[in-house]
Amino acid sequence: MSAMKKFPRLRQRRPCVSFFAGMLACALINSAQASTHPTQIELLLPPAPKHAIQTPEQDAAGEKSGRPLPAPEILQPTLDPTLPAFNPHYGHTLKGSLSMASSDVLPGLVGAWIASFKKLYPHVHVNFGPPYEGTHAEAEMNHGKIDIAFVSRELKPTDIATFVTDHGYPPLSVPVSGGSYRHFGFLDAVSFFVNQANPVEHLSLAQLDQILSSSHLRGGSTAKTWGDVGVTGDWASHPIHVYAIKPWNGFEEFVRQRVLDADGQRGHWRKDLHFDHLVFPVADRVAADPDGIGYAGLAFVDVPVKLISIGTEGQFVAPAYSNVADASYPLSRLIYANVNRKPGSAMNPALQEFLRFVLSQQGQQIVRNEAIFLPLREFQCKAARSLLGPTSPGVHP
DSSP: OOHHHHSSEEEOOOOSSOHHHHHHTOEEEOHHHHTTOTTOEEEEOOOOOOOOOOOHHHHHHHHHHOOOOOOOOSSOOOOOTTOOOOOOSSGGGOOEEEEEEEOTTOHHHHHHHHHHHHHHOTTEEEEEOSOOOHHHHHHHHHTTSOSEEEESSOOOHHHHHHHHHHHSSOOEEEEEEEOBSSOTTSOBOEEEEEOTTOOOOEEEHHHHHHHHBSSOTTSSOOOOBGGGGTOOGGGGGSBOEEEEEOSSOHHHHHHIIIIIOBTTBOOOBOTTSEEESSSTTHHHHHHHOTTEEEEEEGGGOOSOOEEOEEEETTEEEOOOHHHHHTTOSTTOOEEEEEEOOOTTSOOOHHHHHHHHHHTSHHHHHHHHHHTSSOOOOHHHHHHHHGGGOOOOTTOOO
């Protein structure tokens, strides 16, 4: 059964039970529809609480010791059984040193990876400590002061451009973990949503590109009315009002890369969208506008709106917990280890071994143990391992 058949309708309602209880009871058949639509299942996802913008004092505390972890989800994903166990290439003989930095939501996870890796390679010295801040980590990696910049978002285009200017090639961004489901500030999955009155249930990535972009790298032309993306009846003539986030922003960059970009080309936003500087007001704007559509992290969907399934024609996937956890949902997010590796060159053996460990069964079990971020599936780890380049000469995996 496809994800669309499992979760064809996704609605938000005021919570009558707690969030976690709601998750446990999320797949409830709507009895009023069951007789005529036996596969019609409604996912009840209560609005998230309202969150305040982080204060300068909280920013400073996070840079010093990391951001406090939220309460774990009551449900935890199973580890992908096909993940390979880590097979050390060097035994205890490997020596060297590694220096790392990270965003303020990652010290606990990176620290746990380091502690386990040190048991396998006790002669590899690892330096990791404050400040914990993504932009700082990017700059330190570019300047050659650290080996790995763990960043809980995609790199800024300006930082990539600076790196290319300095080195002649882009930094290598290796996925090392999934994001969270809807933890505030911890790389929550992104969703598109419409007003509850809107009849639309799903949109393809190509249709979203028609709505959002001026470049239309996925084909088609600008969609200005709901009829332009397949809505029929009275609603077809309604204008589409888009509520987006002003560049540059982590959510904005993620949506640009996953929706607007295609075939190696960078997509561009339409100029006539309503842009907010931050993500916080977007759900409120859509809830107040029957013709509205917007996007935000799930932790910022804090009013009743209708989340929509997205994907390709015939393969629409809802932002349900299980779909984000198994990475079938197209807007599930990723945490990256960013490194300086010249294309075609061999990676520092200690660095390569560390990343191989992170992308193994043991490394992803550590992600699951922390219970905040979602471990990668093997198809994601396999693709990430392929980015690490050739093994150093004389080593036979």
